Amino acid sequence: MQQYFSFEALNLNEYYTDLEKDAHHMLNVMRMSLGDTFRVVDKNKNVFKAELTNISPLTYKTFEKVEVIDNQLHKTVICPLLKGEKFDFMIQKATELGADAFLIYEAEHAVVKLDDKKRKNRLTRFEKIIQGASEQSKRLSVPTIEFVGKLNTIDLTRFDVNLFAYEDLSFKKSESLIETLNKNKKIDAVSIIFGPEGGFSEKETKLDELSFVKLGERILRAETAPLYMLSVIDALWTKRTL
Amino acid sequence: MQQYFSFEALNLNEYYTDLEKDAHHMLNVMRMSLGDTFRVVDKNKNVFKAELTNISPLTYKTFEKVEVIDNQLHKTVICPLLKGEKFDFMIQKATELGADAFLIYEAEHAVVKLDDKKRKNRLTRFEKIIQGASEQSKRLSVPTIEFVGKLNTIDLTRFDVNLFAYEDLSFKKSESLIETLNKNKKIDAVSIIFGPEGGFSEKETKLDELSFVKLGERILRAETAPLYMLSVIDALWTKRTL
Known part of the structure; x- marks a missing residue:
């Protein structure tokens, strides 16, 4: 069942016309017709099943509230731009895997x-990719994305853990990702920091707030490391909530 | 440091000429010259640092043995072909993330x-992608890939666990991936089974050997699910070996 996002607060068994923005996707891409059903997530992350009741103006009726578990851990991916399609790919997959925000x-x-x-043009494209991946994976919220300055200008103290995967760990004591996450069970916000193809600078590795973690024995590409971390975090939190 | 695979059994401080197959990559892509160093993994998964000592015939000398930890768990990805570039992408990332074999x-x-x-042409392309990802991620072995018949013709009893991620779990008791993996600490071989864009058929979901697992709250695309599972398996095994 296809999912769309409403920016309103919805109630059960009511009619709404606020998905005009998705009319093209519903009618031309998904080829929906009157009576077809879909999911709508409202601005408070309430999820409803809805039925298409009119084409123009596009109108739907909510007919069932869906109970969902919302994983409360907030995950921010802190990343540089990557070459070619790698960045597009990474944000699409990271959105599927539960990232809540991207800081470039x-x-x-x-x-x-x-x-x-x-940058402005890219941001528009990135937002479109994130929106599509959010609908397809049936997330309850759409991740945000923005450009920021250098790594040392980001306030890392607002995250409970800043996961930093660095190839050359010979000079640092590192832990496994699972150990680092299990050490503190009360994590509300986590950041996942990764470097560009060219690697981190020495200065970037010296920030106080970083938790150095070991991601297996192999060398992961820049765009693969965040997907690894998001998958492991999700599996740990799924285990806790099941 | 770039890595190449030798099909011989190598010793320390000896000269070898068996990497002619990689000459183009070394000389033209990586632009190596005499005295440059690289990693070689031999057929017994021994790892050496080596120096380029002659261009034609391409000759190198092993000068240091590298101690590596080999994660002994054997992971087979059992997958259908996917549309467009999704399959290429999946096998590249799955190779980075530790898959040892692919059964299509x-x-x-x-x-x-x-x-x-x-199929034959595709297999040649797939093997090239796998080879490249193995070298880049510094794996100790190159995963195998082959076409097989329908899912029910595969002998699943040779795997200790067959992880099966299925969207519609309402009719089945499912566990979290971590619980399933932790239940039996003596797993030597695991399979990861996933379906095509069109989903599994009912028949395919009824095989006796399947362990149904829950992969978070979101819907993952066909090419994302195996990456999620491989990441989580790798993190669990890294934790055990650190």
């Missing part, structure tokens, strides 16, 4: 650099 | 179907 920082060894105009 | 089965609701000639 200016890495010292960044391979990709953009001026303000290009 | 004929799903009842398969979207992609190929004749024998096309």
